[in-house]
Amino acid sequence: MKRIEDLSVKNISWLNSNSYVLELSGTKAIPDILPGNFAEIRVDHHPGVFLRRPFSYLDVDEKNNSISFFVKVVGKGSRKLGTLEKGELVNVIHPLGNAFSIPDNKKVLITGGGSGIAPFIMLGRELKSRGNEITIITGGRSSEDILFSEEFKAYGEVLCTTEDGSLGEKGILTEHPIFTKDNFDFDLIYTCGPEGMMKAVAKIARDKGIACEASLEHLMACGFGVCLCCIQETTEGNKCVCTEGPVFNTNDLKW
Amino acid sequence: MVDLSIKIHELELKNPVATASGTFGYGEEFTDFFDPGALGAIFIKGLTLKNRDGNPYPRMAETASGMLNAVGLQNKGIEHFIENIYPAIKNYNTHIIANVNGSTVEEYISLTEKINELDHIPAIELNISCPNVKEGGMAFGVSCPSAIAVTNAVRKVYDKTLIVKLSPNVTDIAEMALAVEGAGADTISLVNTFLGMAIDAETRKPLLSTITGGLSGPCIKPIALRMVWQVYQAVKIPVFGMGGIMNAADAIEFILSGSSAIQVGTANFIDPQISLKIIKGIEEYMERHGVENVKELVGALED
Numbered sequence: 001m002k003r004i005e006d007l008s009v010k011n012i013s014w015l016n017s018n019s020y021v022l023e024l025s026g027t028k029a030i031p032d033i034l035p036g037n038f039a040e041i042r043v044d045h046h047p048g049v050f051l052r053r054p055f056s057y058l059d060v061d062e063k064n065n066s067i068s069f070f071v072k073v074v075g076k077g078s079r080k081l082g083t084l085e086k087g088e089l090v091n092v093i094h095p096l097g098n099a100f101s102i103p104d105n106k107k108v109l110i111t112g113g114g115s116g117i118a119p120f121i122m123l124g125r126e127l128k129s130r131g132n133e134i135t136i137i138t139g140g141r142s143s144e145d146i147l148f149s150e151e152f153k154a155y156g157e158v159l160c161t162t163e164d165g166s167l168g169e170k171g172i173l174t175e176h177p178i179f180t181k182d183n184f185d186f187d188l189i190y191t192c193g194p195e196g197m198m199k200a201v202a203k204i205a206r207d208k209g210i211a212c213e214a215s216l217e218h219l220m221a222c223g224f225g226v227c228l229c230c231i232q233e234t235t236e237g238n239k240c241v242c243t244e245g246p247v248f249n250t251n252d253l254k255w
Numbered sequence: 256m257v258d259l260s261i262k263i264h265e266l267e268l269k270n271p272v273a274t275a276s277g278t279f280g281y282g283e284e285f286t287d288f289f290d291p292g293a294l295g296a297i298f299i300k301g302l303t304l305k306n307r308d309g310n311p312y313p314r315m316a317e318t319a320s321g322m323l324n325a326v327g328l329q330n331k332g333i334e335h336f337i338e339n340i341y342p343a344i345k346n347y348n349t350h351i352i353a354n355v356n357g358s359t360v361e362e363y364i365s366l367t368e369k370i371n372e373l374d375h376i377p378a379i380e381l382n383i384s385c386p387n388v389k390e391g392g393m394a395f396g397v398s399c400p401s402a403i404a405v406t407n408a409v410r411k412v413y414d415k416t417l418i419v420k421l422s423p424n425v426t427d428i429a430e431m432a433l434a435v436e437g438a439g440a441d442t443i444s445l446v447n448t449f450l451g452m453a454i455d456a457e458t459r460k461p462l463l464s465t466i467t468g469g470l471s472g473p474c475i476k477p478i479a480l481r482m483v484w485q486v487y488q489a490v491k492i493p494v495f496g497m498g499g500i501m502n503a504a505d506a507i508e509f510i511l512s513g514s515s516a517i518q519v520g521t522a523n524f525i526d527p528q529i530s531l532k533i534i535k536g537i538e539e540y541m542e543r544h545g546v547e548n549v550k551e552l553v554g555a556l557e558d
């Protein structure tokens with residue numbers, strides 16, 4: 001069940017010049033949160049930011065009643081949230097949306113670009129606990145954008161691409177040689193990031209007959225299914241990304 | 256105890272706070288946040304005769320103190336509503352009011368006839384003001400003859416409370432209000448969204464797939480308030496006022512300008528519990544000002 005509550009800023013740690021982890025905590029037990037779910041965060045006292053901002057959970061710490069988000073600064077709201085002081089209250093509606101599917105004992109590939117890596121810390125942990133063999137590939141502009149490699153290493157093989165070649169393979173994510181290997185035999189691919197990247201990953205998956213789940217980041221006004229602003233065309237008509245997504249099987253999308 | 260109840264035509268509202276069509280779904284989406292039975296009324300999402308997919312994505316652009324939407328009346332049609340949604344919401348302890356849309360007068364009539372058979376819907380809101388559809392919608396609400404024609408036609412087939420929702424995209428709102436009052440409206444609601452537009456300077460592209468869309472939120476409040484006041488002075492029938500109401504003070508301003516009851520729209524997206532807070536805030540205001548009955552505040556603007 002979704003709820004609305006004030007949580008307080010526990011910590012903000014900057015990871016590079018344009019992204020940080022926002023940790024919020026409350027006094028009540030946090031709700032059940034699944035990998036892929038997101039929260040709608042209200043950005044108060046900032047002229048120009050009117051609507052809430054959606055963010056996927058980066059992680060959940062049940063012991064300390066805290067949740068965290070990986071936020072990339074792209075505009076006024078994401079910038080403002082990064083300037084909050086410890087102890088300031090933030091109003092949150094959560095948890096929202098559906099979740100990634102978690103198979104047992106399969107071979108899976110996780111592909112994340114930019115802020116799209118956020119949901120994969122929780123997903124990786126869950127996949128690992130269910131006996132899956134995991135490969136994670138992240139893409140960015142330069143080495144500065146390649147984050148959470150240590151965390152991901154605990155789940156399986158970690159690969160990366162950078163556009164300037166400063167780390168890993170040079171190029172965009174789907175140019176990584178892994179995609180052209182003969183033994184590219186995954187059972188399921190997960191993707192989250194810029195839409196162009198997700199479409200390219202989905203195409204590879206479709207061509208190879210592999211199931212693929214993408215987490216979409218559409219513009220949202222409400223986040224809980226009432227405004228109908230966040231729609232995605234699917235084979236079954238328009239679907240709401242906030243309630244019927246954000247995770248979709250890419251074969252169902254009109255991409 | 257202050258008395259928040261108000262009668263609008265034949266509708267007895269327990270309080271003057273309702274939620275605006277298209278911003279509260281069918282009420283079901285809010286039950287995790289509060290009991291919709293606390294509301295004076297719920298104006299449910301716009302209905303059409305047939306399924307409508309609405310406009311392509313992107314349909315929303317944030318603006319300074321508001322938002323533009325170009326949803327385009329996405330809904331699964333009246334039959335789907337009657338079979339799948341109505342049974343779940345008909346016993347809410349509040350009035351469920353249907354928002355009726357058509358692209359021709361005939362469509363408005365057929366849809367109204369179907370809704371007329373639903374015992375738990377005591378009123379309809381005739382939407383002649385949707386700016387986001389190519390045919391019908393706002394076209395009916397921006398000229399007096401067409402507004403009169405559709406209101407007249409629906410009045411002939413509908414005996415319950417008929418609310419006509421006006422478009423603010425007109426030169427003389429009072430003239431429109433008088434026209435629909437003359438054509439048989441029991442109540443008027445206003446405003447629907449203002450036609451607006453947003454552009455991304457970097458890409459030189461419009462931010463909405465439809466280029467133009469409907470503006471709502473606090474940025475429209477002063478204009479909406481002025482229009483409600485003009486309509487209140489022009490007509491004898493009661494008015495449902497709305498447009499950018501974000502808190503109890505805003506709601507009271509609308510009541511003072513002549514709204515018998517108000518509707519909360521876009522604010523529901525930012526705080527889904529806002530209408531409850533507004534009900535409470537109105538109550539506190541009345542206690543503070545020694546007002547026993549909310550009716551005393553309607554149009555009670557002082558010089």
Ligand SMILES: Cc1cc2nc3c(=O)[nH]c(=O)nc-3n(C[C@H](O)[C@H](O)[C@H](O)COP(=O)(O)OP(=O)(O)OC[C@H]3O[C@@H](n4cnc5c(N)ncnc54)[C@H](O)[C@@H]3O)c2cc1C
Nearest residue numbers: 053054055056070071072074075076077078115118217218
């Ligand atoms: C389900 C979901 C999960 C998300 N998870 C994360 C996450 O974990 N970490 C993260 O950093 N971001 C995430 N996003 C994107 C995030 O919501 C936007 O980056 C944020 O809303 C931008 O707000 P702003 O005020 O900083 O930008 P604005 O000033 O509003 O806009 C600046 C730029 O950002 C773009 N933008 C605005 N909203 C979005 C959006 N919803 N998606 C993509 N671009 C947008 C605008 O088009 C504009 O070009 C997620 C989005 C969704 C829908």
Ligand SMILES: Cc1cc2nc3c(=O)[nH]c(=O)nc-3n(C[C@H](O)[C@H](O)[C@H](O)COP(=O)(O)O)c2cc1C
Nearest residue numbers: 275276277301324382446447471472498499520521
């Ligand atoms: C996303 C969205 C969808 C809407 N859909 C409808 C609709 O279906 N029918 C209607 O009469 N008005 C619709 N409206 C208009 C609102 O009911 C209301 O008239 C308008 O938003 C002004 O009030 P506000 O500023 O409080 O939102 C919609 C508004 C928004 C923002």
Ligand code: FES
Nearest residue numbers: 223227228230242
């Ligand atoms: S964001 Fe409002 S319905 Fe999805």
